[in-house]
Amino acid sequence: MTTGLHIDPEQADEYAIGSLEPELEHAIRLHVANCRDCAEVVADAEMVVARLALSAPLRRAPLKMRDEVMVGAGLRKPRIVARLPAIAQAAAGIAAVFIAVAALAGMFAMRSQVRDLQGENLALRDRVDDIDSAEVQIFAIGQRLEEAEEIVAEQRSEMALDSELLGAMLSTNSQVANVVTMQGKSSIGSLVWEADQSRIWFYAQRLRPLPQGQTYELWLHGNGNYVSLGTFNADDSGKATYRRFVAEGLDRYDGAVVTIETVGAEQREGDSIFYAYLIDR
Amino acid sequence: MAAVAVGDQFAFGIVYDRYADLVYSTTYRVLGDAGLAEDAAQDVFIRIWQRPESFVPSRGRFLSWLLSVSRNRAVDEIRSRGRRLKREGRSLDPVEDHDSGYRDESSQGIDPLWAAELKESQVAVRKALEDLPREQRRVLAMSYFGGYTQQEIALQLHEPLGTVKTRVRLGMQKLRQALGDRT
Numbered sequence: 001m002t003t004g005l006h007i008d009p010e011q012a013d014e015y016a017i018g019s020l021e022p023e024l025e026h027a028i029r030l031h032v033a034n035c036r037d038c039a040e041v042v043a044d045a046e047m048v049v050a051r052l053a054l055s056a057p058l059r060r061a062p063l064k065m066r067d068e069v070m071v072g073a074g075l076r077k078p079r080i081v082a083r084l085p086a087i088a089q090a091a092a093g094i095a096a097v098f099i100a101v102a103a104l105a106g107m108f109a110m111r112s113q114v115r116d117l118q119g120e121n122l123a124l125r126d127r128v129d130d131i132d133s134a135e136v137q138i139f140a141i142g143q144r145l146e147e148a149e150e151i152v153a154e155q156r157s158e159m160a161l162d163s164e165l166l167g168a169m170l171s172t173n174s175q176v177a178n179v180v181t182m183q184g185k186s187s188i189g190s191l192v193w194e195a196d197q198s199r200i201w202f203y204a205q206r207l208r209p210l211p212q213g214q215t216y217e218l219w220l221h222g223n224g225n226y227v228s229l230g231t232f233n234a235d236d237s238g239k240a241t242y243r244r245f246v247a248e249g250l251d252r253y254d255g256a257v258v259t260i261e262t263v264g265a266e267q268r269e270g271d272s273i274f275y276a277y278l279i280d281r
Numbered sequence: 282m283a284a285v286a287v288g289d290q291f292a293f294g295i296v297y298d299r300y301a302d303l304v305y306s307t308t309y310r311v312l313g314d315a316g317l318a319e320d321a322a323q324d325v326f327i328r329i330w331q332r333p334e335s336f337v338p339s340r341g342r343f344l345s346w347l348l349s350v351s352r353n354r355a356v357d358e359i360r361s362r363g364r365r366l367k368r369e370g371r372s373l374d375p376v377e378d379h380d381s382g383y384r385d386e387s388s389q390g391i392d393p394l395w396a397a398e399l400k401e402s403q404v405a406v407r408k409a410l411e412d413l414p415r416e417q418r419r420v421l422a423m424s425y426f427g428g429y430t431q432q433e434i435a436l437q438l439h440e441p442l443g444t445v446k447t448r449v450r451l452g453m454q455k456l457r458q459a460l461g462d463r464t
């Protein structure tokens with residue numbers, strides 16, 4: 001093997017199988033390191049030869065070899081490394097193996113292939129992310145549905161209340177009083193007395209929201225006394241609807257007022273802001 | 282950086298589990314001694330870990346490279362010991378060597394596809410070797426697994442060097458044809 005001579009395939013075969021004398025082998029190795037064409041020829045022969053190793057009877061490597069290799073390779077915590085393949089099996093099976101092998105191959109300068117695999121991995125992870133976010137969206141939709149259902153249920157009960165109120169107002173057994181402001185006498189609602197049911201309905205709108213700690217309270221005046229019929233608050237739209245059973249013994253009233261009281265107060269302290277007067281029917 | 286290192290260790294662990302049996306089988310095949318085979322196989326893996334750049338992907342598949350490295354490492358061991366290794370009673374002919382037979386005792390761990398693919402390759406190689414004329418198979422095995430040069434083979438077999446050379450060349454050609462482009 002002298003300079004200027006190249007390696008023919010047959011020589012490459014002899015070299016690859018390791019049958020050449022050390023001097024010739026050395027010369028070829030030097031030439032191949034500097035000649036791309038011959039390197040290809042030799043690589044081809046080496047590929048064929050490498051498969052010969054597969055003809056060796058398969059033997060199981062000693063188990064302790066693994067730890068020895070890990071320690072010998074300078075991996076500080078061989079025990080952890082020893083557990084990793086088990087994790088890989090559990091986690092992702094074949095995919096993990098491919099990625100792991102490719103990751104090691106990345107150490108062997110196959111960076112682009114590794115990037116591809118990592119890209120696929122990322123794409124997979126993105127898809128998982130997509131699915132996760134879809135689940136979150138579905139969850140959010142579910143939440144909104146629940147909210148909507150609550151609202152519908154609320155509205156339904158309000159409607160039921162309203163229709164009952166309407167029924168009460170239309171009943172010939174009812175007395176309907178107009179609820180008006182103390183000053184301007186503008187109507188803000190109705191007070192319905194259902195004599196045969198011993199209950200009253202109170203309905204008002206355009207109520208201003210009260211600060212925390214304050215509440216509206218409805219008082220009925222009868223038999224010379226003011227009797228509280230309970231407190232109430234307006235909803236966001238300024239409406240309030242409620243019904244109350246009237247204590248026994250109170251079979252008539254001659255007036256009603258609404259005051260603003262401190263929550264929890266036992267006695268009437270606030271001034272009247274509305275009062276009710278009977279609508280002549 | 283810690284994550285990268287952990288990832289590489291992870292990869293190394295998996296590569297080890299995947300190839301340990303093959304590397305060990307190869308070094309054992311050459312050295313015929315469990316202790317020496319283990320030392321050589323360990324050496325191969327530690328070198329992979331420490332000098333991964335020694336694998337040049339353009340020169341073929343990782344498995345082929347790994348097996349070549351394993352075989353070379355083991356043959357170096359033989360040569361450095363000046364053939365003081367006792368390997369009597371062990372034929373180097375892969376077809377005639379029935380001391381262990383084809384023992385499918387390796388886990389080849391992890392995934393069955395890989396194990397199946399590997400077994401297929403092994404069967405193909407063994408078939409290709411079986412189909413070679415005995416003389417050709419013998420010189421190939423003596424070179425590859427025995428680490429003998431053509432001159433050494435000629436001396437051992439009491440054949441002319443030219444005959445040995447021809448057998449090597451013909452054997453390689455037939456092997457290449459039999460194995461096709463499969464790598």
Ligand SMILES: [Zn+2]
Nearest residue numbers: 006007035038
């Ligand atoms: Zn050349």
